[in-house]
Amino acid sequence: MSQSPSKRAAELRDLLEQANRAYYTDAAPVMSDKQYDSLMAELIELEAKHPALADDASPTRRVGGAPVDGFETVVHAVSMLSIDNTYSLGHDNNSGLLDWHERMLKAAGGADTGLFVKTAPVLVADAKIDGIAMSLRYESGRLIRAITRGDGVKGDDVTNNIKTIRSVPLLLKGEGVPDVLEVRGEVFFPLEQFQRVNAEREAAGEELYLNPRNAAAGTLKNLDPAVVAARRLGFVAHGRGEISDDGFAESHSGLLDRLVDLGFSINRPRAHSADIGEIVAAIEAFGKAKDRQPYAVDGVVVRVDSFALQERLGQTSKSPRWIVAYKYPAERKTTVLLRVEHQVGKTGKITPRAVMEGVVLGGTTVKHATLHNYGRVRDASTNPEDPGAARTDIRIGDTVMIEKAGEVIPYVAGVVLEKRPRGAEKVAAPARCPECGGPVEVDPPGSDGTALETVRVCVNPECPAQVREKLIWFAGRKQMDIEGMGEKTVDLLRTHAGIPLNTFADVFRLKDHAQAMLTLDGMGERKVEILLQGIEEAKTRGLAKLIGSMGIRHLGDSTARSLARLYPDLDALLAASEEDLRPKTLSKDEARKRGLPEDPKERTETGLGRDTAPAVHGYLHSAPARRTFAELRELGVDTTSHEYKAASSRAKGAADASGPFAGKTVVITGTLESYEREPLSRLLESLGAKMSGSVSSRTSLLIAGESAGSKLAKATGLGVEVWDEAQLLASLAKLGIKPGA
Numbered sequence: 001m002s003q004s005p006s007k008r009a010a011e012l013r014d015l016l017e018q019a020n021r022a023y024y025t026d027a028a029p030v031m032s033d034k035q036y037d038s039l040m041a042e043l044i045e046l047e048a049k050h051p052a053l054a055d056d057a058s059p060t061r062r063v064g065g066a067p068v069d070g071f072e073t074v075v076h077a078v079s080m081l082s083i084d085n086t087y088s089l090g091h092d093n094n095s096g097l098l099d100w101h102e103r104m105l106k107a108a109g110g111a112d113t114g115l116f117v118k119t120a121p122v123l124v125a126d127a128k129i130d131g132i133a134m135s136l137r138y139e140s141g142r143l144i145r146a147i148t149r150g151d152g153v154k155g156d157d158v159t160n161n162i163k164t165i166r167s168v169p170l171l172l173k174g175e176g177v178p179d180v181l182e183v184r185g186e187v188f189f190p191l192e193q194f195q196r197v198n199a200e201r202e203a204a205g206e207e208l209y210l211n212p213r214n215a216a217a218g219t220l221k222n223l224d225p226a227v228v229a230a231r232r233l234g235f236v237a238h239g240r241g242e243i244s245d246d247g248f249a250e251s252h253s254g255l256l257d258r259l260v261d262l263g264f265s266i267n268r269p270r271a272h273s274a275d276i277g278e279i280v281a282a283i284e285a286f287g288k289a290k291d292r293q294p295y296a297v298d299g300v301v302v303r304v305d306s307f308a309l310q311e312r313l314g315q316t317s318k319s320p321r322w323i324v325a326y327k328y329p330a331e332r333k334t335t336v337l338l339r340v341e342h343q344v345g346k347t348g349k350i351t352p353r354a355v356m357e358g359v360v361l362g363g364t365t366v367k368h369a370t371l372h373n374y375g376r377v378r379d380a381s382t383n384p385e386d387p388g389a390a391r392t393d394i395r396i397g398d399t400v401m402i403e404k405a406g407e408v409i410p411y412v413a414g415v416v417l418e419k420r421p422r423g424a425e426k427v428a429a430p431a432r433c434p435e436c437g438g439p440v441e442v443d444p445p446g447s448d449g450t451a452l453e454t455v456r457v458c459v460n461p462e463c464p465a466q467v468r469e470k471l472i473w474f475a476g477r478k479q480m481d482i483e484g485m486g487e488k489t490v491d492l493l494r495t496h497a498g499i500p501l502n503t504f505a506d507v508f509r510l511k512d513h514a515q516a517m518l519t520l521d522g523m524g525e526r527k528v529e530i531l532l533q534g535i536e537e538a539k540t541r542g543l544a545k546l547i548g549s550m551g552i553r554h555l556g557d558s559t560a561r562s563l564a565r566l567y568p569d570l571d572a573l574l575a576a577s578e579e580d581l582r583p584k585t586l587s588k589d590e591a592r593k594r595g596l597p598e599d600p601k602e603r604t605e606t607g608l609g610r611d612t613a614p615a616v617h618g619y620l621h622s623a624p625a626r627r628t629f630a631e632l633r634e635l636g637v638d639t640t641s642h643e644y645k646a647a648s649s650r651a652k653g654a655a656d657a658s659g660p661f662a663g664k665t666v667v668i669t670g671t672l673e674s675y676e677r678e679p680l681s682r683l684l685e686s687l688g689a690k691m692s693g694s695v696s697s698r699t700s701l702l703i704a705g706e707s708a709g710s711k712l713a714k715a716t717g718l719g720v721e722v723w724d725e726a727q728l729l730a731s732l733a734k735l736g737i738k739p740g741a
């Protein structure tokens, strides 16, 4: 057991990387998630305790990278060439697979028809994943750089993002790892993750990714590795760049075998033959099986196996002669657009949806397809395959091309302009919400001009289309924190016709419906009691929590708090002009004087942006908002600002540079009668205290409520000052602060 820390760290790293490899590369897990997490936690702790053990190749670094400001452009050691595509398996105007094969044979040795069967070189065909090409550079077995293909000559350094991909080895082990090894391959979005991420984006009102490749590209551009890690991208190796050891592999299939030994995943299935007929048959067989793969396969890469022959074949001005990519035809059909519906999503996003004459695509009849947004409706392609094709708006009666993205979501890819009927009606974007008639916000603003709009949203938080989600959000732990009002309860209450629950005010009227609630299955007396008590408590959260919980667009938690620091109550906030709400950055001195944080990011006075201030002001003064606020106030909901009060006392505290909490490290334990722990922590922080979760020799004060346990014992042992609740209240009272105010 008395193992040295460095030995244990090495052991843990091995175990974790073995588990990664088993899970992501071999699809044969060797430990449970729980075991993995606990080993990871042990390693994190060990590395924290012994900074000398830090290692960039440690599995702990897979998610540890800090967000970056941008990506550095790096020149590839060996250019990443583009590959010719072919869309036909036979002869086709010199561009089919057989045409390529004949050209290659000629170049390889001047073989004539009839002769080449004997001399035909071995070919390898492997499935082509629809992803993003990437070059990984290993030096002395360590991943030191990951570069996107870019223009082939130079690409972006996305190393921190690539490290989050668990099927990318950080450290290569075993015999004969070359000093320099560049592995090329494809970063891809597993289909299951693609569907999950798109569902989340839909719920968040963000635009959906068109297909997995598009999603992978978008993810790699993210500057925050933590976001990338959560996407669970995959990587397969399929080629080489610079390799310092000439004898590493002599053929493509040999290379792949070595890469597998080093822990990389490779493309499967794979066929190997000198007979082009067999290769064609394999491509057809892969095509039948491709929809069962966990990732999107869009074709097959066929290449000459021998590296020596590849070199002899060389390249044309455009691309290498020894390789070609066959692309499976995208499944596309045409049909007629009958009308466009305008759907309001859970977040208020309004999405145009095509209703079409039914057509069979990918085995199912498709009648509906997303049009994504009104920008695309106004600017659709007439040939999605050709970036230079003419563009047009989509009109009712148009013949449209539909495709399935990642074999999942049908979408309108383009318009067949020649078939447009005379006088076809334009699609009008709704100026008001089709569900509630509320105001609609267009992003980017003024999109009718140059920039095409990407989002159109109903900004009324009480829009019926969004009510369920908004209520659940409103009651959530991090918002109004209404105990007993989870998702299930919201749904259950809304099944009862006699219990109106459509607005935030309705929440605070639930106490009038206690009898009706008791008739619901699963709502016993105790549950109703807890719920009603939770609602009473939620009334006291104050202005910041209230407006931050309503789901007002551009008004999240931290922005709500910045506003609440500036206005003593709701009336004062409503009296502010749009100009007042626009952002102004304060000087450090001024920020300190006003009790605002010194962090420059938080020193903007309102927390709002130049573009978002008008939207927030617009909503606060809209008829639905006015009605909501009036009702909430009448129901006794606290609309005063706790932050404003705290900021003023902090400013006062800063003025006389003292106060009982200034500079102290404070820990709270046990249950307090008058304060919830979180608001109390924030209050004490505003009075200059540094809050901590655990007692140590550096703790200056422990506030102990009822049933305080081990922390109290420890503090007493260390001789830390301990206050009970009465002492706390007395001390706060001297500063003019009373609980609940």
Ligand SMILES: [Zn+2]
Binding pocket: 344, 433, 434, 435, 436, 437, 438, 458, 459, 460, 463, 464, 465
């Ligand atoms: Zn609406």
